Amino acid sequence: MVKFITVLKRFMSINRDYIPALLAALFFLVGNRGLTAYINYVAGNLTDAITSMDFGLFGQYIAVLVLMQVLHLFAEYQVNYRVNSLSECFVKRMRLHTYRKITLASMRWLDENKLGDVISRINGDLNALVGQVNAFMTWQLSDAVTFFVYMAACFLLHAKLTLIGFAIVPVLAFFQFLTGKPIARLGQRRSVAEGEANALFMDLMGGLSLIKIFRAEKEMSAKYDKQVEKTVSANVKSFAIEFIMNPLQIFMGYLPNIIILIVGSQMVLGGEMTIGMLFSYILLSTSALDVISGLSWQVRNIYETMGISERIFEIWDVEEEKNTGTVCEKKNEIPVQFEKVCFGYYEKQQVLHEVSFTVKKGEKVAIVGASGSGKSTVMKLLSGFYEKDSGSIKIYGNELEGWNKEKLRELMSYVGQDTYLFPVSIYENVAMAEKKADRQQVLHVIRQTGLDGMDLYSPVGERGVMLSGGQKQRVAAARALLKKADILLLDEPTAALDTESERYVKEAVDRLAGDKTCITVAHRLSTICDADKILCMKDGRVAEWGTHKELMELGRVYKALYLKQEQNAHPGKTVRSSYGGMK
Template sequence: MAVLLRHERLFTTLPEANLMDGVDWEKDDPFEEQRERVESPMRRLIFEYGRPYWFSVSVGLISSVLARALDLLPALLLAVAIDAIFGDAVFAEQVPLSVLPEAWLPATQDGQFWFVVAAIAASFVFGAIFHWIRNWGFNAFSQSVQHDVRTATYDKMQRLDMEFFANKQTGEMMSVLSNDVNQLERFLNEGMNSATRLVVMVVGITFLLFWLEPQLAIVSLAPVPLIAAFTYLFVKKIQPKYAAVRSSVGKVNSRLENNLGGINVIKSSNTESFESGRVEDVSRKYYDTNWEAIWLRIKFFPGLQLISGIGFVLTFVVGGYWVFTETAPGPLTGTLQTGTFVAFILYTQQLVWPMAQFGQVINMYQRAEASSERIFGLMDEEGRIERDAEADALEVSAGRVEYDQVCFSYDIDAGNLVIDDISFEVEGGETVALVGPTGAGKSTVLKLLLRLYDVDEGAIRIDGRDVRDVSLSSLRRSMGYVGQESFLFYGTVEENIAYGSFDASREEIVAAAKAAEAHDFVQNLPEGYDTMVGERGVKLSGGQRQRVAIARAVLKDPDILVLDEATSDVDTETEMLIQRSIDELTENRTTFAIAHRLSTIKDADQILVLEGGRIVERGTHAELLEEDGLYAHLWGVQAGEIDDLPQEFIERAQRRQARTEVDIDATDDD
């Protein structure tokens, strides 16, 4: 009955977008709360993750400076050639050559010509070498930092509490691990490279212009303050738009991941058009937010280039008039040589692109800052489970488990207790079954034992030790868990059985499969144990996936076994075979079992009946039938004795189901 009601709930709520995926798509960035706590994310990125790779980034920076400096040399040497070799100026007295010893400079015109040619050629050759070294340095630095940030973010993410995952969509987290981390790599490589080029070109050209002719340099650089103000306004406006773009990317990923994961339901429900509409909606929101940022860039970059071009035009007009008339225009004084004027034209032209590129650097920086805020916001997330790095490992001896006045709520602030004052004891080697209607709190009770969540009040002890006082890894290592959803990883059957027991031999894997009644069907697969199961085990049936999951638990040989409806996806005949293997597995092993099919747990040493987060009945199967309470009525439902059920039980079931419909349990707690 509970299964039928659960299926009915699924199909009756299918058209409702917000109920289907649990996300209000109108909300802001799902990581907004985390982002607001982050301070100086880019500084943190460089000092925390860039420090180990100081050598490669230093090589990149130094090589970039030298390469860009050599890029400026040809124009300077061309000015020398025009004024001294092809004109009547003195070769040794030219500004760029005045710093060299006169003995190094050739006296003949031919020698001077080939000296300039050799110097220009050398600048190109050594410039290419330094450009190559620069690319190696920046790429090695950015790729290394990107790798470390991605692995550190994933490691932090997988260690967060289940509460975090209940409130986040997979696509949103994938967006952080993929898109946001990639944005960092782009800035650390292209952005830092471009920033270095910009600084060297602007500073170097400014220095050379003032060195060659200070008066004309002032004219050429007149638009610079306007460029600075224009760029400042761009930065102020673009920053919030990039944060919105990062958020919308996560929502698109979430919708696509959600739909692809539920493709079977979509097809069987004939809702392809409906889902296409929902994808179009989130894609349109991404389009709108991204287009706002693009439109701002479209207006900014041409405007910046136009302002930068003003300097080039002013230089050409003033300098050209000065050379053409041989008269200093306006308040300017002195003479201007033709070669110097040509150098000014070339340098001003070279200055236009770095100035325009400055906006692109700011653009990449803002994107990277928005991404780093999301990344470090996730890394700084703190859960309710406290981890003590100095905690001792759990050593299970008898396997005795005690729940002592345990209370728990998924939302502490709301104060709605899911588990309310539960106490019971399990002796080592006993099997305890938890039964009850949907939403009674059965799965939550066992999640607290695994410390997927921590109790709010009371304590859970194993052999007298509070589970909060032992290391988390040793606690979970001592337990085997088979849940309702038999998740399989993309890989072979053998790899999935051996997951968590990676050193197991093929013989041990086969033995575990036989114990789980999986060996026969595995042998009939195309490649036996080497058969690929597909993503999430899609190539296997539900019953086959469940038997592989049980084999995984068998192979682990845990001290405590947790079975959360471990046979829910198999037929009656297969259930009988699996139940036989489970009986052997649970012998002399502390076992917790949740089951809606009460026939599978009737031989349990102790049965706990939960309702509303409380234990309302406890005892053996026979004792509970004698009480003629909730358990007996549930047994009657499964035995087909619906007409004999009291009206009070039916009304209570209707009220429970109504509460479940209004407040769908995000933890799938049946």
């Protein structure tokens, strides 16, 4: 019960502004059930009037019943309208709050959690919780009010019969609560297993071509079967416990009614009750016991809700991206300054070691190095996706942490190696980058990236599946170039492109970047030879920096990387460098 109250408090914490509406709905609900109880009471008096042949009293009770029924219909409408409207508001708030929490989540949380499990929580657990909220508002809340109002009416009508007839109910309810706990645990285990199965299924779908090529169908199927088996096992065990609860439900429905009928009949024969009073009492007690007879399912729903809620609350409790900065204006005109920056994704695994460099306004800077040298990590820190461990990162003279994140990202545009396109048209994918851009500006950028010969207004499919890799990257480049940002971040934008697509993207960037400050992470060194400055990284440090000519003359890390790539590009040929002889 304590856990249920905790869940209820947590749920209401995001719905505080609906509390007055909830109290109003409860007012009409209690009033409506009170009217129904009084109608049942009048029905008993009507029975006594018939048995006593008092037709004058009979006519009065008929008039009262008609009046009560009219009031009941009005109250029933108010209850149904208010409760269902409130239920939809709760569901809407819950969905929006969950979505907001995910959008505010830190990149660290997003990187560390499986996408399939997160989707399972949204599509599976959240939908299940939505169903439970709807059931609670439209049925369980009404049943709870019905039980307490009718119990109070029964007690007022005949306290002794109530104590006798309902004496066994707490004992039966206790056993049902006991069986509800393992169902909750199994339900949570099932949700976790379903999340893992969904994550595995997404891996299977995403890497289906690789699975086929490497003949790994049997291994992946075995893994998936194992996860599905966990789900099935939890379901079977849950059903086994539910089958135990079914007889309890039937028993709880019949036994108290039998006791009330036997004891009540004796009281009528002994003169303690009239027939009409017993009739009213049976109408009220039957309605109350109908609620009690369904307690097993109510208990199950409560425990399942608590189990599901834990997985949703884990999303609500995710580590949010920090946005405590208040700076919204530039302090100077120096776009980027790194001073002895250290960073690691994990505490004992440093990726960057005292990295220092400065990027001047309008400079075209390239960051190169072997895989794992820390190039892309620099970009993630620049974008504010991760926070440095030590050192200083300044953007236009202000510490990066001091910037308001929204204002900071207004200054930046980005093209990554893993392009994501929304399932809308090419035009819409490009136009989303700059809301103030007019049609001509969007089409100009599209032409400059060589996309004008394509169908610009048809959906490109999920993640741009209708386009080739090169076409997707050109759309991403057009999107980034349209944005009126001062700093353009390019994270290996041409690494996976063919020669023609690479040429389109590079020429478009050169034409449209203008006086933007460009920072490019490059794998293919031949694409950044004309950069104003090249930072060559090794093992998380800036090993050397300068122009292409200067680094080739220096003859160290950069030259070795460059000549190795040229040799791989032209196997069997002697690679001649203008700055260092032959290799």
